[in-house]
Amino acid sequence: MSEATVPKLELGRVGESLPRVDGIPKVTGEFAYSSDLQAAGMLWGHTVRSPHAHARVGTIDISAAVGMPGVHAVLTHEDIPGEKRYGLEFQDQPVLAYERVRYFGEPVALVAAEHPEQARRAAERIRVEYEPLEPLVDPERATEAEPLHPDRPTMGHGYRDDPRPNIVRSLVIRQGDPAAEGDVAVSGVYEIGIQDQAFLGPESGLAVPDGEGGVDVYVATQWLHVDRDQVAPCLNLKPEQVRIHLAGVGGAFGGREDLSMQIHGALLALHTNRPVKIVYNREESFVGHIHRHPAKIWAEHRASRDGRLVNVRVRILLDGGAYASSSTAVTSNAASFAVGPYAVDNALIESTCVYTNNPPCGAMRGFGAVQVCFAHEAQMDKLAEALDIDPIELRLLNALGPGGSLPTGQTITGTLPVADVIRRAAALDVPEAEELPRDPMRLPGGSGNTTRGEGVRRGVGFAVGFKNIGYSEGFDDYTAARVQLHADGSATVHCAAAEVGQGVANVILQVARTELGVRDVALAPHTTATVDSAGSASASRMTWMVSGAVRDACRAALEEWDKKGRSLEVDVERIYRHPRTTPLDPETGQVTGERAHVAYACAAMRVVAEVDVELGLTRVVWIGTAQDVGHAVNPQAVQGQIEGGTAQGLGLALMEEIQTRDGLITNASFTDYLIPTTLDMPPVVSELIEEAEPDAPYGVKGVGEPPTVVSTPAVVAALRAATGRELSRVPVRPDDIVGL
Amino acid sequence: MDVLTPRSLEQALRLKAERPDAVPIQGGTDVMVELNFDRARPAALLNLNEVAELRGWSRQNGRVWLGSGLTYAEAMERPLAEALPALAEAARTVGGPQIRNRGTIGGNLGTASPAGDALPPLLVCGAEVKIASVRGERIVPLPDFVVGPKRNVLAEDELILGVSVGGTESRQTFMKVGPRNAMVIAVVSLAVRVDGDLRAAFGSAGPVPTLVRAGLGDVDSFPQRVAEAASPIDDVRGTASYRRHALRILTRRALDRCLV
């Protein structure tokens, strides 16, 4: 068949900007989010949460709540039929608190009632005896404190077993001579506040008993099968008795990797034998999911007079909060990327994550790379100044590329066009400053009308960063896809990949259309019931993994069809694995095989900001970026990811921080946890650098995380250029700019 | 909870007298947030949306009358925006368009928050609040109306009819500082008017929005005086020292705007 007979855009193949397949239901309001679900006889669940960051839990008196109108169940940890703890990597988190609560908002009891208001009123009548304990809130003192988890859940898992209390993971990477001296040294201490994913659709879901002891859970999540594998043991059910179905997801960004209502809803549903729906409000959402790890980073960069990095020494302290979540992998990522996408022969990197009574932290877009990129890019600018070298030249001089190696000893075998993204981003035309007077909307302070131009200085910043794609360190990372070819020539694809807004549904369809050469491809519901795991919608992995799995399943289905004859139905499932990774050596942090990470993607960004230096207010005027995207499956969607990812990094740079007092969150609302608005986020000019990744299907790379990694340091660099201040902490507060 | 919906002012006043526990509600932009977060559970709400007498604005003997039901969106429209430019600028900083379509001047007075955006412009324009009950009407100057954080002088049976404002067409401006460029609660706000004397009123820098006055000769020292009149605190939105600092900067800039 020639290209002319099948117009490309009609088909929607890999490489085309096919509009979102869920776009029409989403613009008409018909799309069913998890909060929209209904079932006959449905009850409403409510979660009772700890008002303390740290307390011993005594008796829980539910008697007053049980008999209240409309109440069908009141449950505590005593009602859990199976495992009492769960966790993404380590079972250290109680389903419902027993003995102690370790963070503000920890679930303690559950209520199911006919109306949400009845459930709330009943919850108020539950009497929990708390004996408040001193909360451990300073991560720098965690190893001196009493252990929050005396049974050390993360010990004995192949990581370096650190005997100090409250260590989640401590990783040391040593390369070359960690004492090597350079001609010039710069150092700095950097801090990153707690960022929240702040997805727009709060956690919600519906659990439906199947009448045979099992349960179906319809929920907004990022990884259906890992949810199932955490839910089933707590219910004392076999995995197949728990079916997790993807309900419409209102954004994720890492915040839905850990469980929210899944076990709670299932417990209530099985207990009442009624469908149970749980919907968090915004305040509960803020306390009910993990956040980005706050960090403190001490860095020292040593370089030769001509600008080559000689030795980089970095110490990273991450506050993991009360439970492990995915902290061990974040710790490792922070260490892996601490130097940035630069070549250096000598490095000493220590990355440590501790338990505290602060809000639990885990996955958020950028996953460990965000924190260290803020530090290494500030250091590179400092070094450029100390050496009197142009900061972009300095970066080019040290740029990592294929054949180069990381401090872990891993050689870059795939593509990593660091120098290219730097050059392309640096070559973008920066707009001239706009004339005054202007509408205050186009000045720092925006609608606040605070300046007509007084105090306003302009600055240009630049940053480069990179991050891994896919799960690392020996994790068995795979994705399954199942393809049915029908006698009428149409096809159905089953894949449990979570469509969280990133556009993976389009990837599935576009790959299937490319491989099958037909337009009529249906996407079956995402569920654990009909297909094996797709892995997580995380780590910029889904485009690559789904492309591989759907491609392989389509090709196998066509082969089957060729064998059996095209008049028959064909149904095949295939599992795709990316190249194998191996763990890091627990003592040296060096690779124990070819690679600890599968592949990498990089981005460079240039930012122009105007800063009112007297009031400390900012307007980001312009952002230009060049990003290594492998091969864009859907260029329009890739650009959308870059724009949205950039906005989240801008938010961290300028305004986003979960604030706490003694472990209690003090700004759990969209009134006080601020995310960028239309007046804060400028358009992004993005250049896609398409260099096919040799190990990936179609040469694709994940694109979601690099923009978030680089935008925070790029924005702050622009602020430094405008103000001359060091600005070593994000979010940058007006006080920091003003110098109070 | 009961919702009482009077259709005339007379009905509203009678209902308020019968049900002094009823919380008056106009746009609901303050009251409903309290309800949604379960922080307030009033026995009744007095829904004033259908009371036509409370709406709109008019000119009265050189002053301007603003009904308590005047929305921020209406305050941004000409010719009212030309008569009271600082109020229009303040209205523009409130929430987003949806909130400006609903939120009212009367609601801002009733809530009496230290961060109420309409209050500083009304203070510098010598606003007098007209209050009514079945017992009769009274007029209270705005500085005497707000008596503490979220506290005002309204008796249980009283409703706010509106405010009478002077200083129309005088040099005046409003500024509000927030950590993002739209939709923020003021970290600190300031209205300034120059018209025979210097008047500044700040928000979010003390328990109540506060008016500071000085003679025209005191231009140089005025920013410092305004900053000193404030008694700000540290909270999740900002620090006391920043608020005081910002007031100095804002006052200087506002005077520059008004003295051109």
Place this chain on the structure above:
Amino acid sequence: MLALSFSLCRKELAVGQVSITVNGAEHILELEPRELLVYVLRERLGLTGTNVGCDTSSCGACTVLLDGESVKSCTLLGVQVDGHEITTIEGLATNGTMHPVQEAFHEQHGLQCGYCTPGFIMAAVSLLDETPNPSEEEIRHALEGNLCRCTGYQNIVRAVQAAAGVEV
């Protein structure tokens, strides 16, 4: 329950009943006084296109039109809109044809997760009703009351420009 003791002038209604016109159809409803408009729409009328994102009137996901003006339906009680007209995202299409703003959001990739989208579309429809040819600045100002976490707003602004007939 004392709701609407003074609405008896509209004789066809019994005490406690309200009449709300939603997307052109009149509904006579008996509401709990506490019920927010957004839950009246979502749970009583099954119009789940209007989403709840924050409970503090910050995010704008629940934006609907009240007598043609954009409002946040989490800051209104159902009983307060007695006798008024509400338009939701479900009411924009005519005879199965999407509203130009809906078309433009779809074509310009003005959404990702889509949770904020109905609110943005309603705010944009309200803007274009008043200002058919808005500048980019006017669009951004008109959408400042709606939060989006996925898109960075670029394609949302572009979609509104496209719907207004601006070359994008």
